Amino acid sequence: MATHTLPEWLSEPQRRAILSPAARLQIVAGAGSGKTEVLARRVVRLLVEGVDPASIIAFTFTEKAAAELKARIETRAAEADERFRELPPVGRGLFIGTTHAWALRALQELGGAYELADALSEEQEWALVYRVARRLGVVDLYAEHVGPTGKISVAQAVSMFLRSAEVVYNERLERETARAAAPRFAEVLERYEWLLGEMRLMPFRVMIGRAADELAPGGRLYERLQGRIAHVFVDEYQDFNRAQETLLERLAALGAAITVVGDDDQAIYQWRGGDVSLFLSFAQRFNAAERVELGENHRCRPEIVDFARVLAESLAQRLPKQLTAARKPAPPGAVELFVASTPEAEAQTIAARIEKLIAAGHAPGDIAVLYRSTRTSARPLVEALRARGIPVQVVGHGSLLARPEMALVARLFVYWAGRTWYPNGEGRPEVVTREALEVEIQAVTGLDAERARAAMDTLERLGEGLRREGVPDIVAVFNEILAILGLPGQGDDAAARELGLGQMSELLTAFDHVVRRAAPDALYRETTGPGAAEGAEDAMLAADREDSVWGLALGAGSADGAFGAARPGLVLGPTRGEAYLMRLRAFLEEFAGRAAEEAPAEWEQTAGAVQVLTIHQSKGLEFPIVFVPSLVEGRLPSSRLGRPQEWYLPDTLFDRARYEGEEDDEARLLYVALTRAKELLVVSWFEQYQENRRAAVSRFLTGALRPALGGVRRFGDVAPAAAPGPGVRTEPPTLDFSSLVTYAECGYRYRLRHVCGFQPLLARELGFGKLLHHLIAELARAGAAGRRAQPGDVERLLERSFYLPFAGREKRAALRESARRRVEAYVRRHGDELLRTIQPEARFEVPLAAARVRGRIDLLLRADENGNGTQVELVDFKTTSNRPPAEIHVNQLRLYAAAAEAMGLEPVRLAIHDLDTDGGARQLVPLDHAAREAFRERLEAWAEGIRAGRFEPPAEPEVMCRGCDFRRFCQYSA
Structure with a gap:
C-alpha cells in the first residue's frame, strides 16, 4: 500500500492538523496560514490509508473554492498513490462542493419530485x-x-x-x-x-433544510447513507448557519468523522444567517473535539500582518490566537496610507500609482482594489483606469452600475419602461433621458455623437415595438441591442465588456425564465380585485398562457436583423410589452443595488487586468498589491450598519442584531481586506464628497487601528519588486461533452457561452429531454427493487410528474403524448433490462491532462441477471436536447466505459438508445480501444485550448454561424 509522506517545509501545527486521528477536529486557520494545503493533505492521508473516496464529503463556501481544493487534492493524491493518476478521487466518488450543491444532488438522487426540481x-x-x-x-x-x-x-x-x-x-x-x-x-x-x-422549483435557501429533514432518522437520505459516509470536511466553517449545522450534525450521527476549518476573525456573513458562535462553541458542542491553531501567515509581509492584527485583536467575540508572519520584513515597509480631497481625486491618485507600478514591471492582474461596495464607490476608479488605457476587470456578479456596459443596457430597459427608476437603494430616483443615453453610448462604445444619435433612433424604434407587441424572448432583444450598439466590440477592453455583457445576459435570462414559467391554474382563478389584475397581466406574459404565436416580429431592427417587419393585424393588447418592461425595471432596481455584490465571487481572474471587486468577493483570494480605498464613515463601516429592518418574526425567535449587522462584522470585513495583500497594502480615505459634503474618516482608523498608523509609510515610499511569477493559476476546468463539442465547432462561441455567460434563445420544449430521462430513471429505480416495468406505469408517472415550464398548452399536450408513446415503446421492447439496474443516472468523470470531463450514464446495468455487478452494460439515451454528433456520442460512451473500468467494473456491452423515435432504435457500440484513445487525444487538444484561453472562430463560419444564437452581435459572424 502507498504511504503518505509529508514534506519537510510543513510547519509543526500543519503536520498536527494533517495527521490528527481525532474524529472531531477544529482547525483554526488564520489568514494566509495554508489551510487549503492542510485540508487537501488531510484528505489525501485518508485516501492513502484506504478510506473509500465515495465516503468522503468536503464542503466549501463557493464553487471556485471547490475547484481549487479539488485541484490540490488531485495533485497531492497523484503524488501519493499511482491509483489516483489513472482516476482522481472525485472520479471515484469523493464530493467537493458547496453544501447547497451536495444537498441538491443528494435529494435528486432520491428521484421523485426532487429529480425534476x-x-x-x-x-x-x-x-x-x-x-x-x-x-x-x-x-x-x-x-x-x-x-x-x-x-x-x-x-x-x-x-x-x-x-x-x-x-x-x-x-x-x-x-x-x-x-x-x-x-x-x-x-x-x-x-x-x-x-x-x-x-418544480427549489430555492437555494430551501435545499439545506430539505436535505437535513431527509437525513433525520426514518428519512430517505438517512436510510440511503447509513454507514456510507466516513468523513465530512467543512471549509469556512465560521460562516455556517444553523441549517447547515443541522446537516453536519446529522451526517455526524450517521457515523462520519468531522473536520472543520475556519477563522472567526473572518466571519463576514452573519447578516446572511452565518453564526460565528457555532465556530466559537465547536469544542463544547462536539465532545472530545481537538483544536489545532494555524496562526502563521505565509502570505503577507510582517508589516501587513502587524497592521491587520491590531484590528483583529479589537474584536469582542473571538478565539484567542497568535497571529505571526512567516515571511521576512520588506524595508522600508509594506503598508502605505494617503488622504485625498474627494472620491474622484482618490481614484485618480490610485490610477496614477497603478500606472507607475505597471511601468515598473508589475502585471495588471497582480493589483486589486477592494471596496465595501463597488456600486457606490468603484465607478470613478474604473473610468480613471480606462482613461489611462489600463485594462480593468470589475469582478463577479456585482452591481450593474459598476460595469459601464451593464449600466447602459439596464438604463435602456428603464428608458423603455417609463424612464424613472430607483437604482441606489436609498429612495432617490434617477430619470433616464435620451440625451443622457446618447452620452453613455459614446462613452461605452466609442461612437461619435452622430452615430450614437443614429443608434438611439434605432433603439427608440425597437422600444416602441416591444411596448406595443411584447417581448418574445429577452435574449433575442438583448442580442439585437448589442448588434445596434456594436458591442462587445473589439480592442483592449473588449474582453472585459464581454464578461460584463455575459453577466447581463445571465441576469436577464434569470428574470425571463421566471416570468414565463408555467404556474398552476389555481393562481388564475381570482376574477376581481388586485389579484385578478395581477393574474391577467401574468397570463399575458407566461409561456403556457400565451395564445399568440411564439417569436413575434418586433419590426424594429435593421432590414436584415433578427426581427423582421411587424405583421399587420396581429394585436396583443396595449399593455403586454409595458407590463413586461415594468416588471423588468423593478427587477433591475433590486439587483442594481447591494443584492448581488455581497455574494462571494465565482469568477476567473485575468492576468491582463486590474481587479476591482468588493471585499466580500475577495474572500479566499490574494494579490501582491492591494488598495483599500474609501475608508470613510458610511462606506466602511457601511451606512446600513445596525439600521433596523422590518421583519414578520418577533425578536424572541432569532438574533435580530446578527442579521442587521454589528460593528464587529464590519471590522472583520476590513480585516479580510487588509490580509489579501502579499507585498504592498495601500489604505486611503477622502475628506469630502463632490457636493462639498464633509466625509468622516472611518472609525476603524481613528479607533482600533490608530496605534498601528505610526508604523505605516507615506504614499509612494514603498517600491515592491516586480517578481515574474507563473501568472494567474488556472485549475483544470471541469467540462461536459456538450461544451467540448461547442468548442470544437467554434472556440469563440464557447467563450461567449461558457466563459462569459451569454445565454441561448429560449426553446419552448425546454425540459422535455429531462422529463424522458426522469421517467426511465424512476422505472429503473423500481426495477432495482425487483419490480418489473409495465407500459401502464408510464401514464401513472406522467400523471405525477409531467411538467414543462415553457410549452404553450397545445404544444404541452402534444409533448405529453409523445413522452408517453416513446417511453412505453421502450418498456415494451427493453423494460426487462431494468431488473438488472445497478444505478440510473450514474455519474462518471473522465480525467484528461488539461481538464476533467464529467458525464452521466443513463443506465448502469449488470451484464446479466445472475451477475455480481462486476460485468456491466452501459446504456445512454439519445434525445434532441442532448444529441451530439453520432461519432462523438459513440466515443463519449467508450470513454465512460474507460472510467467504469478504472472503478473496478468490466463493461461488456455499450448501447445508445434513441428516444426521439417511437420505435426506439438501439445502436450497439463496439468496445474499440484504439478509437477511444484517438478520441481522447482530440478531447485533450480541445481541453488544452480552453485552459490556455484559445477561443478562435471556426474555419468555415458560413456553416457554423447559421444556427448560432450569437450571430447578431458576434464580431466573426459570417
Missing part, C-alpha cells in the same frame, strides 16, 4: 415572488404590517417576505412556533412552498 437562484426567487405577490398574499401581509397610512410597495413587500423566510430556513425555526408567533406570515409562507412544488 430546478434550482432557483436568489435573483429568480425575488422575480417569482414579485410575479405572484398579490395572489400569494405577500402584498396584503405587508399592508397589514405598515398599517392603513403606510405606503404599499410591492418590491418592499417581496423583499421583507423573503428576508423573513430566510430566517425561518437559516435558523431551522419550528413551523408550529412560527405559526404561533406570526400566523399570517406562516400562512403565506406555506402557500409559497406549495407554489414552489407545483412549479
Whole structure:
C-alpha cells in the first residue's frame, strides 16, 4: 500500500492538523496560514490509508473554492498513490462542493419530485415572488404590517417576505412556533412552498433544510447513507448557519468523522444567517473535539500582518490566537496610507500609482482594489483606469452600475419602461433621458455623437415595438441591442465588456425564465380585485398562457436583423410589452443595488487586468498589491450598519442584531481586506464628497487601528519588486461533452457561452429531454427493487410528474403524448433490462491532462441477471436536447466505459438508445480501444485550448454561424 509522506517545509501545527486521528477536529486557520494545503493533505492521508473516496464529503463556501481544493487534492493524491493518476478521487466518488450543491444532488438522487426540481437562484426567487405577490398574499401581509397610512410597495413587500423566510430556513425555526408567533406570515409562507412544488422549483435557501429533514432518522437520505459516509470536511466553517449545522450534525450521527476549518476573525456573513458562535462553541458542542491553531501567515509581509492584527485583536467575540508572519520584513515597509480631497481625486491618485507600478514591471492582474461596495464607490476608479488605457476587470456578479456596459443596457430597459427608476437603494430616483443615453453610448462604445444619435433612433424604434407587441424572448432583444450598439466590440477592453455583457445576459435570462414559467391554474382563478389584475397581466406574459404565436416580429431592427417587419393585424393588447418592461425595471432596481455584490465571487481572474471587486468577493483570494480605498464613515463601516429592518418574526425567535449587522462584522470585513495583500497594502480615505459634503474618516482608523498608523509609510515610499511569477493559476476546468463539442465547432462561441455567460434563445420544449430521462430513471429505480416495468406505469408517472415550464398548452399536450408513446415503446421492447439496474443516472468523470470531463450514464446495468455487478452494460439515451454528433456520442460512451473500468467494473456491452423515435432504435457500440484513445487525444487538444484561453472562430463560419444564437452581435459572424 502507498504511504503518505509529508514534506519537510510543513510547519509543526500543519503536520498536527494533517495527521490528527481525532474524529472531531477544529482547525483554526488564520489568514494566509495554508489551510487549503492542510485540508487537501488531510484528505489525501485518508485516501492513502484506504478510506473509500465515495465516503468522503468536503464542503466549501463557493464553487471556485471547490475547484481549487479539488485541484490540490488531485495533485497531492497523484503524488501519493499511482491509483489516483489513472482516476482522481472525485472520479471515484469523493464530493467537493458547496453544501447547497451536495444537498441538491443528494435529494435528486432520491428521484421523485426532487429529480425534476430546478434550482432557483436568489435573483429568480425575488422575480417569482414579485410575479405572484398579490395572489400569494405577500402584498396584503405587508399592508397589514405598515398599517392603513403606510405606503404599499410591492418590491418592499417581496423583499421583507423573503428576508423573513430566510430566517425561518437559516435558523431551522419550528413551523408550529412560527405559526404561533406570526400566523399570517406562516400562512403565506406555506402557500409559497406549495407554489414552489407545483412549479418544480427549489430555492437555494430551501435545499439545506430539505436535505437535513431527509437525513433525520426514518428519512430517505438517512436510510440511503447509513454507514456510507466516513468523513465530512467543512471549509469556512465560521460562516455556517444553523441549517447547515443541522446537516453536519446529522451526517455526524450517521457515523462520519468531522473536520472543520475556519477563522472567526473572518466571519463576514452573519447578516446572511452565518453564526460565528457555532465556530466559537465547536469544542463544547462536539465532545472530545481537538483544536489545532494555524496562526502563521505565509502570505503577507510582517508589516501587513502587524497592521491587520491590531484590528483583529479589537474584536469582542473571538478565539484567542497568535497571529505571526512567516515571511521576512520588506524595508522600508509594506503598508502605505494617503488622504485625498474627494472620491474622484482618490481614484485618480490610485490610477496614477497603478500606472507607475505597471511601468515598473508589475502585471495588471497582480493589483486589486477592494471596496465595501463597488456600486457606490468603484465607478470613478474604473473610468480613471480606462482613461489611462489600463485594462480593468470589475469582478463577479456585482452591481450593474459598476460595469459601464451593464449600466447602459439596464438604463435602456428603464428608458423603455417609463424612464424613472430607483437604482441606489436609498429612495432617490434617477430619470433616464435620451440625451443622457446618447452620452453613455459614446462613452461605452466609442461612437461619435452622430452615430450614437443614429443608434438611439434605432433603439427608440425597437422600444416602441416591444411596448406595443411584447417581448418574445429577452435574449433575442438583448442580442439585437448589442448588434445596434456594436458591442462587445473589439480592442483592449473588449474582453472585459464581454464578461460584463455575459453577466447581463445571465441576469436577464434569470428574470425571463421566471416570468414565463408555467404556474398552476389555481393562481388564475381570482376574477376581481388586485389579484385578478395581477393574474391577467401574468397570463399575458407566461409561456403556457400565451395564445399568440411564439417569436413575434418586433419590426424594429435593421432590414436584415433578427426581427423582421411587424405583421399587420396581429394585436396583443396595449399593455403586454409595458407590463413586461415594468416588471423588468423593478427587477433591475433590486439587483442594481447591494443584492448581488455581497455574494462571494465565482469568477476567473485575468492576468491582463486590474481587479476591482468588493471585499466580500475577495474572500479566499490574494494579490501582491492591494488598495483599500474609501475608508470613510458610511462606506466602511457601511451606512446600513445596525439600521433596523422590518421583519414578520418577533425578536424572541432569532438574533435580530446578527442579521442587521454589528460593528464587529464590519471590522472583520476590513480585516479580510487588509490580509489579501502579499507585498504592498495601500489604505486611503477622502475628506469630502463632490457636493462639498464633509466625509468622516472611518472609525476603524481613528479607533482600533490608530496605534498601528505610526508604523505605516507615506504614499509612494514603498517600491515592491516586480517578481515574474507563473501568472494567474488556472485549475483544470471541469467540462461536459456538450461544451467540448461547442468548442470544437467554434472556440469563440464557447467563450461567449461558457466563459462569459451569454445565454441561448429560449426553446419552448425546454425540459422535455429531462422529463424522458426522469421517467426511465424512476422505472429503473423500481426495477432495482425487483419490480418489473409495465407500459401502464408510464401514464401513472406522467400523471405525477409531467411538467414543462415553457410549452404553450397545445404544444404541452402534444409533448405529453409523445413522452408517453416513446417511453412505453421502450418498456415494451427493453423494460426487462431494468431488473438488472445497478444505478440510473450514474455519474462518471473522465480525467484528461488539461481538464476533467464529467458525464452521466443513463443506465448502469449488470451484464446479466445472475451477475455480481462486476460485468456491466452501459446504456445512454439519445434525445434532441442532448444529441451530439453520432461519432462523438459513440466515443463519449467508450470513454465512460474507460472510467467504469478504472472503478473496478468490466463493461461488456455499450448501447445508445434513441428516444426521439417511437420505435426506439438501439445502436450497439463496439468496445474499440484504439478509437477511444484517438478520441481522447482530440478531447485533450480541445481541453488544452480552453485552459490556455484559445477561443478562435471556426474555419468555415458560413456553416457554423447559421444556427448560432450569437450571430447578431458576434464580431466573426459570417
